[in-house]
Amino acid sequence: MKNSAARTFYQYLIIAVSVMLIIETGLEYRHYRLGYDTPIFGPQPEQSKPTQKNDTVSKYGPAKDFPFRSEIIPTEKNNNLRIWIASASHAYGGRVPPDKIFPNAICERLTPPIPCQSINGSDNGMTIAGNIRLLRKYAPLYQPDYAILYQMSMIISDQQRQLTQGTTSSQQTSNSIMDFSPAVKLFESLSLYVHLSDYIGNNIKLRGNLKERLPEAMDQDFEENILTFIQACRELHIKPVLTTFALSHDLSNIDEMSRTEITNFVKYQAYLSPTGWIKTINHYNTLMKKIGTEQGVDVIDVGQALNGKPNYFIDYVHFTADGHHIIAQVISDTLNQILAQEPGRDI
Incomplete structure (x- = not known):
């Protein structure tokens, strides 16, 4: 029973990750076509700049x-x-x-x-x-x-x-032996993260003071x-x-x-x-x-x-x-x- 439950969990996990990758690839491609550098497709080529x-x-x-x-x-x-x-x-x-x-x-x-x-x-x-x-x-x-x-x-x-300085703190402390900051930085650069964090964060702001x-x-x-x-x-x-x-x-x-x-x-x-x-x-x-x-x-x-x-x-x-x-x-x-x-x- 435990093996069956674990297998089901991993199947759902793989499906969820696959869906996220498909959405992220679509968003990245859209942003790349609009002229932005992206983690997946990389920086814009020099020859694509309008002045050329x-x-x-x-x-x-x-x-x-x-x-x-x-x-x-x-x-x-x-x-x-x-x-x-x-x-x-x-x-x-x-x-x-x-x-x-x-x-x-x-x-x-x-x-x-x-x-x-x-x-x-x-x-x-x-x-x-x-x-x-x-x-x-x-x-x-x-x-x-x-x-x-x-x-x-x-x-x-x-x-x-000026009015909001000091109301929030971005300081973070960690006692972790491993440094996950590069992975976190990469994750935060993804279009899906930006869209979700903007949607959630901005809706929280609207409910604020x-x-x-x-x-x-x-x-x-x-x-x-x-x-x-x-x-x-x-x-x-x-x-x-x-x-x-x-x-x-x-x-x-x-x-x-x-x-x-x-x-x-x-x-x-x-x-x-x-x-x-x-x-x-x-x-x-x-x-x-x-x-x-x-x-x-x-x-x-x-x-x-x-x-x-x-x-x-x-x-x-x-x-x-x-x-x-x-x-x-x-x-x-x-x-x-x-x-x-x-x-x-x-x-």
Whole structure:
């Protein structure tokens, strides 16, 4: 009887492991096809990188001597208008082709057409401090006339990390003779583990004590970030332009967010509930306009054009190609008005 029970147990174990391997292989293949390195299929080959495929893409950076995801331009400016975009992954575009992301589509929409070049000073995970460091390093070389700031979610994410530091501990102790950490690290890199841990962990977060607003003390931190950017631009003789921030859903349609969208949201937001995050963005958008008025800086209201329109978003903050088209048009329309007021410029 014991042998029969053991045999049955191992049969079920083999079936379970086989099913997990099949699911994992499918997930890994999907991720590999999307351009990610995976434990099973390995790293992406160099020749598969978009910049190696065709002339349309290869004329865009980043390149060895041009660290921007925009059309490669010389350092000689001549009489061209140059626009610097300071942002994060929102402007970098991810899998959206470089000729479709909004920083690279602004100049072509200026009316009447004028010689104009865009510099996409954005990168995944880049904060305002990172935007400023990049601007200070390269602005003297490329001499942008305007620097447009599209940043907000990174500030709020940093503020949430400040508020949640020390609430959890990642320290682990072990008296085991054998070191299983390499096996654990490999297991944690598997797609199946990531999907399960995200689903379980994020649903636990949603049942936790997520807040409806950041503490009011964070308002000053936000304002200081924006003022530091404005000051850096002025020191570099660049005209700063601010923008409000856009979200896929607003308070009128937050209930339409799918469960997957919500769990993906709390994966990156450790303090605020989805509703609280929207309220915080709305509040900071109001502060952004206030700062613009007080500092004499133009503010482009991107949020008004795109908030609550999920068909223009890949997730709750990143744009589809159509979303990039809309934000490029909104920015260009406002720039047309700004340029028309410049003395000596025939627009």
